[in-house]
Amino acid sequence: MNPRLQNDLLLRAARRQPIERSPVWFMRQAGRYLPEYRAIRARYDFLTLVKTPELAAEVTVQPVDLVGVDAAIIFSDILVVPEAMGMSLKVEEGKGGPRFDEPIRLYTSIRDLKPLDAEKDLGYVMEAIKRSKQLLNGRVPLIGFSGAPWTLFAYMVEGHGSKDFRHAKEMLFTRREDAHLLLRKLSDAVADYLIAQIHAGADIVQIFDTWAGILTPEDFREFSLEYIADIVRKVKQETKNRAPIIVFCKGANHSLGEIAATGTDVVGLDWTIDIAEVKALIGDDVALQGNLDPTILYASEEVITSRVNDIAERMLEPTGHIFNLGHGISPDVDPDNARAFVKAAKEAYAAIRLGA
Amino acid sequence: MNPRLQNDLLLRAARRQPIERSPVWFMRQAGRYLPEYRAIRARYDFLTLVKTPELAAEVTVQPVDLVGVDAAIIFSDILVVPEAMGMSLKVEEGKGGPRFDEPIRLYTSIRDLKPLDAEKDLGYVMEAIKRSKQLLNGRVPLIGFSGAPWTLFAYMVEGHGSKDFRHAKEMLFTRREDAHLLLRKLSDAVADYLIAQIHAGADIVQIFDTWAGILTPEDFREFSLEYIADIVRKVKQETKNRAPIIVFCKGANHSLGEIAATGTDVVGLDWTIDIAEVKALIGDDVALQGNLDPTILYASEEVITSRVNDIAERMLEPTGHIFNLGHGISPDVDPDNARAFVKAAKEAYAAIRLGA
Numbered sequence: 111m112n113p114r115l116q117n118d119l120l121l122r123a124a125r126r127q128p129i130e131r132s133p134v135w136f137m138r139q140a141g142r143y144l145p146e147y148r149a150i151r152a153r154y155d156f157l158t159l160v161k162t163p164e165l166a167a168e169v170t171v172q173p174v175d176l177v178g179v180d181a182a183i184i185f186s187d188i189l190v191v192p193e194a195m196g197m198s199l200k201v202e203e204g205k206g207g208p209r210f211d212e213p214i215r216l217y218t219s220i221r222d223l224k225p226l227d228a229e230k231d232l233g234y235v236m237e238a239i240k241r242s243k244q245l246l247n248g249r250v251p252l253i254g255f256s257g258a259p260w261t262l263f264a265y266m267v268e269g270h271g272s273k274d275f276r277h278a279k280e281m282l283f284t285r286r287e288d289a290h291l292l293l294r295k296l297s298d299a300v301a302d303y304l305i306a307q308i309h310a311g312a313d314i315v316q317i318f319d320t321w322a323g324i325l326t327p328e329d330f331r332e333f334s335l336e337y338i339a340d341i342v343r344k345v346k347q348e349t350k351n352r353a354p355i356i357v358f359c360k361g362a363n364h365s366l367g368e369i370a371a372t373g374t375d376v377v378g379l380d381w382t383i384d385i386a387e388v389k390a391l392i393g394d395d396v397a398l399q400g401n402l403d404p405t406i407l408y409a410s411e412e413v414i415t416s417r418v419n420d421i422a423e424r425m426l427e428p429t430g431h432i433f434n435l436g437h438g439i440s441p442d443v444d445p446d447n448a449r450a451f452v453k454a455a456k457e458a459y460a461a462i463r464l465g466a
Numbered sequence: 467m468n469p470r471l472q473n474d475l476l477l478r479a480a481r482r483q484p485i486e487r488s489p490v491w492f493m494r495q496a497g498r499y500l501p502e503y504r505a506i507r508a509r510y511d512f513l514t515l516v517k518t519p520e521l522a523a524e525v526t527v528q529p530v531d532l533v534g535v536d537a538a539i540i541f542s543d544i545l546v547v548p549e550a551m552g553m554s555l556k557v558e559e560g561k562g563g564p565r566f567d568e569p570i571r572l573y574t575s576i577r578d579l580k581p582l583d584a585e586k587d588l589g590y591v592m593e594a595i596k597r598s599k600q601l602l603n604g605r606v607p608l609i610g611f612s613g614a615p616w617t618l619f620a621y622m623v624e625g626h627g628s629k630d631f632r633h634a635k636e637m638l639f640t641r642r643e644d645a646h647l648l649l650r651k652l653s654d655a656v657a658d659y660l661i662a663q664i665h666a667g668a669d670i671v672q673i674f675d676t677w678a679g680i681l682t683p684e685d686f687r688e689f690s691l692e693y694i695a696d697i698v699r700k701v702k703q704e705t706k707n708r709a710p711i712i713v714f715c716k717g718a719n720h721s722l723g724e725i726a727a728t729g730t731d732v733v734g735l736d737w738t739i740d741i742a743e744v745k746a747l748i749g750d751d752v753a754l755q756g757n758l759d760p761t762i763l764y765a766s767e768e769v770i771t772s773r774v775n776d777i778a779e780r781m782l783e784p785t786g787h788i789f790n791l792g793h794g795i796s797p798d799v800d801p802d803n804a805r806a807f808v809k810a811a812k813e814a815y816a817a818i819r820l821g822a
Contacts, residue, residue, distance in 0.1 A: 283764070283766075284765050284769060326759050329759075382681075410639075
């Protein structure tokens with residue numbers, strides 16, 4: 111049994127229960143900006159780290175100790191899902207990111223993808239979650255995660271990161287049935303994966319739709335949101351709503367109402383929309399996370415604090431609010447600036463009350 | 467004297483005057499997707515092409531002949547402005563794009579930038595405009611253009627293209643006065659440049675704010691839009707509103723009302739917003755341009771036509787509407803697909819009337 115959480119701010123924020131201050135964490139917080147992470151990465155390649163539960167758990171917990179965040183997020187990569195479904199994944203950092211040398215282009219490749227049995231095929235993630243929970247020992251919640259079907263689809267069909275994901279788009283446009291078949295398979299896999307993570311001990315899960323923003327509003331709703339809604343439904347049903355869900359569709363500000371309507375507990379925001387407007391639109395239905403420009407971490411502590419306070423001023427109260435950037439933390443950020451962000455976030459609501 | 471335009475659809479669309487069909491053109495239409503362009507580029511490097519009026523005029527006119535667009539846009543690059551202000555520009559295509567090896571980081575570098583005298587410093591652009599007008603011989607209007615101050619600033623401070631433009635952002639965040647000094651200088655330069663282009667014969671001008679979308683709504687208004695509004699005001703005043711203005715702030719869908727309020731004639735749209743919603747919001751004040759996902763040009767003629775018709779259905783009438791993609795046309799697009807787009811655009815309003 112896992113011990114009772116000493117700090118459950120993130121879970122209460124996600125469920126819009128009363129909280130004294132908003133929790134704070136970073137996407138990609140277990141990562142290269144931390145020298146302590148780089149020290150471990152110097153000895154193991156990325157996928158070894160991901161697939162060795164002792165190591166994954168160690169780096170998962172690092173930012174809790176080193177930066178003071180209110181949650182840990184399991185150290186992994188969204189592309190372990192397609193890999194577990196039979197694709198050959200290569201990750202060479204600094205060499206243009208992860209890639210599949212045999213991208214999915216044909217119907218037969220879609221047909222031949224293995225259905226995911228997450229407990230078995232991604233057992234190393236489940237084991238890393240269990241070990242992380244042990245290391246955390248109830249200090250803060252552990253976040254599980256998956257890529258959204260569309261974002262996984264984009265990488266699997268393109269084979270690698272891209273500005274326009276032209277091959278992925280081409281499949282949407284010209285082979286719509288194939289596209290839906292692949293998205294359906296991915297949707298089943300992602301639901302199974304998140305359910306397994308919750309069973310393994312994840313206290314809350316996030317669905318990352320990193321490439322939502324390259325779709326038109328209509329394509330987003332057909333090729334992405336429909337599947338996310340399905341996943342949210344399934345996960346909540348299968349786990350009896352044990353773990354709140356965060357849905358972050360970067361760049362999909364055209365559909366925030368629709369994202370909230372999936373039944374997710376939290377909607378993640380990038381920084382190209384005013385959180386006060388979003389609060390007015392959907393803030394009674396869901397909690398809101400993010401919205402800070404990631405590049406403020408290159409600025410001074412003063413600027414960081416002022417931008418963090420600005421978000422608190424727009425939200426007015428901590429309930430239903432989670433501090434985060436609108437994108438993953440960059441590898442070249444000074445850890446002191448990440449710490450300054452965390453400090454400012456923890457003090458923000460008290461600061462604006464004093465200021466008011 | 468320039469001859470009277472035989473096809474002035476673009477100008478009438480921009481001024482929301484009655485038109486029988488909406489005009490169509492592409493951003494980056496004079497470019498690498500055309501074999502005829504590549505044939506010329508094989509003999510001259512990019513900047514030689516830009517700086518040799520005969521050659522620039524030749525490639526400017528190519529898409530009118532080869533693709534059938536309703537306007538030519540002068541072949542140039544937004545970075546000739548900072549170059550003319552004293553920066554050393556290198557363009558090596560395929561090697562990560564244009565770069566400034568000595569980016570602007572210090573106050574003294576901002577101070578030492580030469581004020582632009584566009585007629586003189588960018589005389590080759592003016593000459594290329596005059597020659598293009600001669601070659602066009604009144605067939606279609608000629609579009610002049612400039613980068614917006616913020617987009618120029620981003621390249622000048624960063625030194626090159628970037629995902630997050632961290633150095634440019636850092637200057638905004640931590641050295642706000644320096645940032646405004648540079649933006650003010652750029653704003654003066656851009657206004658002067660556009661005015662000179664109109665005097666040289668440009669029938670309409672577009673301001674490209676390619677990197678608007680990496681700013682928060684508040685930063686966009688402070689560091690970009692304020693300067694664009696100033697440019698629009700100046701250009702209209704100095705040229706007695708002779709040439710309509712198009713403002714395209716990619717990714718700034720949070721501020722479309724504010725963009726329309728600058729006094730621009732046309733607002734350019736990327737593809738992450740429903741043009742029907744934009745029409746309802748600002749369609750009585752300005753004309754609308756763009757909105758089509760650039761990757762549809764990788765799809766079939768059938769898909770291209772259907773997407774083009776879809777935009778016409780949302781707009782309902784051609785008045786105040788200009789067909790375009792939501793971004794520049796990609797170098798690997800098949801010219802036949804660009805032609806299919808042009809054909810579909812020319813027939814779209816007739817097609818939806820027939821369909822209705």
